[in-house]
Amino acid sequence: MPDSKKNESVIYRCPMCLGTLNDVTIDADACGIYRCLKCGYNGDYDNLMIKYAEFRSRYKLMKVRLTLEDQRKM
Amino acid sequence: MILNLVHRAALTDTYRFQQKCAHDLKLKTTVYISSSLLKNEKVISMVKADQEKYGDEVGIWIDRLPGMPSTMVWLLSEADKMKTVKYSIDKYKEVFGHAPKAVSNYVLDAHLIRMIKEYCPEVTICVAGCFEEGVKVFHGCNNSWYLFSEGMSWNPWYPSKTQSIRPAENEEDWAGVVAVPHLSRDLVLAYEGRNDFFASHPANVQRGLANEGMIHEYDYNLADQYRMQGDYNDGFSYYQIHVSSGWLHHNHNIIDCDEITYTLYRDTLEYMAKLRDEGEVVDMYMSEFAEYYKKTVPIGKADIAVGKDILYGSGKHYFWITNPDYRVLIDAFQGGSIGDLRPYAGKYESFTGTDSESLTMNSYPYIIQSQYRTGVKNHFQDGSRTTVFVKHNGEEKDMCMYPSKVAAVRRDNGEVELDLTPVKIAFSDGFTVKIQTNYMFSGKGRITVARRILEKSEANAELQFTEYVKGCYGFTEYPENMKDIVLASDNGEKLYYGYTDKTLAAEGGKTVTVSIPQITTEVELCAVNVEPDRAEVSDGSLFSPYYTMKLHYTLKNEEEVKTCLTVRKMKV
Numbered sequence: 331m332p333d334s335k336k337n338e339s340v341i342y343r344c345p346m347c348l349g350t351l352n353d354v355t356i357d358a359d360a361c362g363i364y365r366c367l368k369c370g371y372n373g374d375y376d377n378l379m380i381k382y383a384e385f386r387s388r389y390k391l392m393k394v395r396l397t398l399e400d401q402r403k404m
Numbered sequence: 405m406i407l408n409l410v411h412r413a414a415l416t417d418t419y420r421f422q423q424k425c426a427h428d429l430k431l432k433t434t435v436y437i438s439s440s441l442l443k444n445e446k447v448i449s450m451v452k453a454d455q456e457k458y459g460d461e462v463g464i465w466i467d468r469l470p471g472m473p474s475t476m477v478w479l480l481s482e483a484d485k486m487k488t489v490k491y492s493i494d495k496y497k498e499v500f501g502h503a504p505k506a507v508s509n510y511v512l513d514a515h516l517i518r519m520i521k522e523y524c525p526e527v528t529i530c531v532a533g534c535f536e537e538g539v540k541v542f543h544g545c546n547n548s549w550y551l552f553s554e555g556m557s558w559n560p561w562y563p564s565k566t567q568s569i570r571p572a573e574n575e576e577d578w579a580g581v582v583a584v585p586h587l588s589r590d591l592v593l594a595y596e597g598r599n600d601f602f603a604s605h606p607a608n609v610q611r612g613l614a615n616e617g618m619i620h621e622y623d624y625n626l627a628d629q630y631r632m633q634g635d636y637n638d639g640f641s642y643y644q645i646h647v648s649s650g651w652l653h654h655n656h657n658i659i660d661c662d663e664i665t666y667t668l669y670r671d672t673l674e675y676m677a678k679l680r681d682e683g684e685v686v687d688m689y690m691s692e693f694a695e696y697y698k699k700t701v702p703i704g705k706a707d708i709a710v711g712k713d714i715l716y717g718s719g720k721h722y723f724w725i726t727n728p729d730y731r732v733l734i735d736a737f738q739g740g741s742i743g744d745l746r747p748y749a750g751k752y753e754s755f756t757g758t759d760s761e762s763l764t765m766n767s768y769p770y771i772i773q774s775q776y777r778t779g780v781k782n783h784f785q786d787g788s789r790t791t792v793f794v795k796h797n798g799e800e801k802d803m804c805m806y807p808s809k810v811a812a813v814r815r816d817n818g819e820v821e822l823d824l825t826p827v828k829i830a831f832s833d834g835f836t837v838k839i840q841t842n843y844m845f846s847g848k849g850r851i852t853v854a855r856r857i858l859e860k861s862e863a864n865a866e867l868q869f870t871e872y873v874k875g876c877y878g879f880t881e882y883p884e885n886m887k888d889i890v891l892a893s894d895n896g897e898k899l900y901y902g903y904t905d906k907t908l909a910a911e912g913g914k915t916v917t918v919s920i921p922q923i924t925t926e927v928e929l930c931a932v933n934v935e936p937d938r939a940e941v942s943d944g945s946l947f948s949p950y951y952t953m954k955l956h957y958t959l960k961n962e963e964e965v966k967t968c969l970t971v972r973k974m975k976v
């Protein structure tokens with residue numbers, strides 16, 4: 331699922347730089363390809379969303395509610 | 405858990421949205437006005453109107469004035485800091501008719517706190533540092549965020565007079581205000597990752613992509629991680645939500661649309677209000693909290709935190725303790741090694757700004773930092789860390805490779821005791837030994853580690869233990885100049901640090917020490933209950949710039965080996 335519908339007011343970040351935990355904003359060129367100024371990443375909007383989803387896959391508990399009681403038992 | 409909710413006044417729709425959320429939920433809110441907005445009539449009348457209607461506390465977000473360098477307030481010259489303090493306090497008094505009680509910024513260095521308190525004794529509380537913000541955030545912000553505040557508490561503290569993030573030893577040493585961290589940061593991920601991804605700040609969590617659209621369980625889980633700390637601190641726990649309005653609209657670090665960002669913020673406050681209604685959270689104004697803290701938490705009391713991974717599912721546990729002598733992080737996953745050690749007992753002094761030799765650096769120096777300074781060996785050699793090597797029949801095992809967890813934490817008469825879960829070590833000849841690591845944190849800078857032998861597969865088997873401390877000193881991930889450090893053993897021999905890789909070995913010795921004049925700190929490793937065969941302390945090399953302390957024990961029927969690591973102020 332994408333973060334949100336493609337929304338012109340949203341500023342995106344380079345997913346490859348994000349992978350190194352660096353925040354670098356990224357814009358699309360006239361053909362709709364996002365190109366990073368700092369690294370070699372290039373990809374269209376759909377690819378950007380795929381890369382963000384890959385980044386998130388590290389958070390295995392992201393959708394799990396861990397209450398106080400759950401955490402005490404962890 | 406106590407909640408401080410903080411908003412920063414701005415003429416924006418997002419600020420109005422934040423205020424509406426707080427007021428609808430009847431959450432006590434502290435509003436900060438930045439110094440340069442104190443003359444803005446629109447801002448002042450808006451803030452005053454909210455104050456009258458809802459009771460908001462109003463404080464100063466002390467910030468550089470027009471014409472001063474484009475920098476953070478704690479990085480100004482001494483003269484500009486003083487000018488800012490005087491202007492801000494005077495203007496606040498003129499506008500509100502009384503003195504402020506809360507004056508804050510992300511970091512306040514020791515001199516700025518002194519100037520504020522001297523000029524306005526009525527000030528009782530300051531936001532004055534960011535837990536584990538420094539190197540990783542600098543990198544994460546494209547090497548452009550010069551905020552170095554590592555080595556402090558995750559919790560409120562009494563700042564000392566000579567280094568603002570060092571907790572005061574006593575009344576005399578205390579700068580006179582209660583300091584609180586900016587936000588509450590994840591007790592695992594602020595160490596392993598970026599503290600500005602994993603904080604009590606829904607937009608920070610979005611920055612770390614730890615939400616998926618409107619799904620944001622982590623915001624609730626983190627609040628509960630902090631609630632759990634009451635279990636270890638006589639019921640006391642503290643949480644701060646503090647989001648400036650710029651985060652909620654068209655922010656360059658957020659890839660969600662504003663609707664999602666707004667919803668996550670409101671949901672988080674709703675959770676706080678729900679907990680308050682259930683009696684689980686007490687919301688306070690900041691100055692109200694200062695009075696509560698002074699009544700409840702005496703100067704010098706140890707703060708404890710247990711960090712359990714609530715996002716990655718690694719199962720890791722970390723244990724933190726802060727007292728006026730040190731801040732220690734025990735990495736349970738690495739067999740209970742020390743992953744970070746800040747020797748407050750050395751009373752390293754520093755302030756920041758253009759008149760300071762430290763310039764931007766307000767971090768308290770470490771002597772062990774296993775994330776920045778290698779820790780366990782991966783490429784060349786290991787780096788700063790502790791461990792015990794267990795040797796049987798010529799085969800040696802490193803305790804760092806045996807994951808454990810926090811089993812129990814006890815407080816007794818100012819001492820704090822930590823038990824880790826036992827680990828079982830198996831050798832290639834079939835021999836096994838079950839060892840439990842226990843720590844005792846007591847006064848005079850002592851950290852006593854006990855290795856308890858719970859079970860041996862062969863009752864009379866001989867074991868060699870080497871308690872091992874590899875240290876350095878530093879502020880960032882780069883090494884500092886180690887020359888002038890002195891290594892010594894208890895037979896009177898000394899070795900001057902010179903990157904020579906030499907070792908000083910004392911047969912039958914039981915103590916080794918390292919003196920680090922750069923941070924006015926002395927570190928000692930001393931046997932407690934078993935006579936070591938040999939004590940060693942080693943110089944490093946330029947490709948491995950550490951000092952190494954070792955105590956070698958031979959164990960036959962002993963059930964426990966205790967070793968004490970002490971940090972103290974270096975005698976000059």
Ligand SMILES: [Zn+2]
Nearest residue numbers: 344347366369
């Ligand atoms: Zn990039």
